[in-house]
Amino acid sequence: MATMITNDCINCGACEPECPNNAISQGDPIFVIDPMLCTECVGFHDYEACAAVCPVDCCVTDPNNIETEEALIERARALHPDTRFDDTFESRFRKGQGKSAAGGAKNDLPARAASTAGNTGTEVTSATMPASTAAVSAYAEPEVIFVPLPDIDSWDIPVRCFKCNQPHVEPVRNFMIGNVIFCPHCNKSMVVRDNLNFHVRTLLKDSYDKWQNEKNEFQTKRERELTEFVESRVKEAEAFEAHQQRELQKIRQQLDAMGETYDAPGKPIKKGSRFGWG
Numbered sequence: 001m002a003t004m005i006t007n008d009c010i011n012c013g014a015c016e017p018e019c020p021n022n023a024i025s026q027g028d029p030i031f032v033i034d035p036m037l038c039t040e041c042v043g044f045h046d047y048e049a050c051a052a053v054c055p056v057d058c059c060v061t062d063p064n065n066i067e068t069e070e071a072l073i074e075r076a077r078a079l080h081p082d083t084r085f086d087d088t089f090e091s092r093f094r095k096g097q098g099k100s101a102a103g104g105a106k107n108d109l110p111a112r113a114a115s116t117a118g119n120t121g122t123e124v125t126s127a128t129m130p131a132s133t134a135a136v137s138a139y140a141e142p143e144v145i146f147v148p149l150p151d152i153d154s155w156d157i158p159v160r161c162f163k164c165n166q167p168h169v170e171p172v173r174n175f176m177i178g179n180v181i182f183c184p185h186c187n188k189s190m191v192v193r194d195n196l197n198f199h200v201r202t203l204l205k206d207s208y209d210k211w212q213n214e215k216n217e218f219q220t221k222r223e224r225e226l227t228e229f230v231e232s233r234v235k236e237a238e239a240f241e242a243h244q245q246r247e248l249q250k251i252r253q254q255l256d257a258m259g260e261t262y263d264a265p266g267k268p269i270k271k272g273s274r275f276g277w278g
């Protein structure tokens with residue numbers, strides 16, 4: 001077993017139809033992977049399809065059962081005797097070198113996301129998209145307008161004169177230890193002591209540090225969430241593309257099989273048959 005499902009599984013069922021080997025089934029209490037059927041998608045994708053769609057990232061490599069690429073492609077050949085796996089078969093061991101390079105997923109995410117956002121290809125265009133889809137494609141991350149902080153030395157601080165009890169304001173730069181402040185109403189002087197200066201400066205410095213930390217955390221969180229969102233959309237798109245490729249292959253195989261077995265009118269019947277020729 002190379003890929004396994006951990007107890008974090010939420011039983012969403014998204015992985016089951018993606019497995020090219022039908023290795024995934026509903027177990028009790030969570031979905032399980034049959035180790036004898038799992039090839040880590042070797043032969044089909046250069047990424048693990050179940051892991052690509054799992055919303056909680058609980059399809060992981062089983063650390064207790066590491067298998068080689070050779071063993072896995074041999075299993076794929078045994079499971080799919082009618083499929084030809086030539087030397088360029090897809091494999092997560094050769095990520096990005098496969099036919100579709102879809103598994104370059106993680107590394108290629110930004111590029112793929114960008115190309116997806118700007119997709120004007122022939123198959124799907126904004127003209128053929130439903131209006132709601134086109135609107136979503138035009139979505140642009142809103143700009144955050146950060147409120148600017150004034151220069152730390154530009155604050156004015158209200159003071160009440162202890163003699164005349166009248167208020168007035170003093171620039172913060174006047175709150176230096178030993179500085180003399182005069183009341184503009186009664187002209188009483190006041191000497192700035194250590195503790196007053198300490199409180200004013202500490203309050204401003206703590207507030208400014210908190211302000212900057214919150215801003216950094218906010219920006220980091222938004223960038224992380226946006227990256228995760230884009231990654232999950234890319235994974236979904238890749239998984240769906242892989243699904244469509246498999247469906248296309250199925251249609252081709254069914255048509256081939258029909259063509260092989262169809263008895264066309266006038267087709268000669270084999271020699272020795274009851275109503276045969278010659």
Ligand code: SF4
Pocket residue numbers: 003018019020021022023024033037038039040041042048049050051059
């Ligand atoms: S890694 Fe691939 S083959 Fe293995 S269970 Fe997941 S989807 Fe199936």
Ligand code: SF4
Pocket residue numbers: 005008009010011012013014015016031050053054055056057058059
């Ligand atoms: S996609 Fe993940 S969470 Fe959903 S059933 Fe499969 S393993 Fe469980």
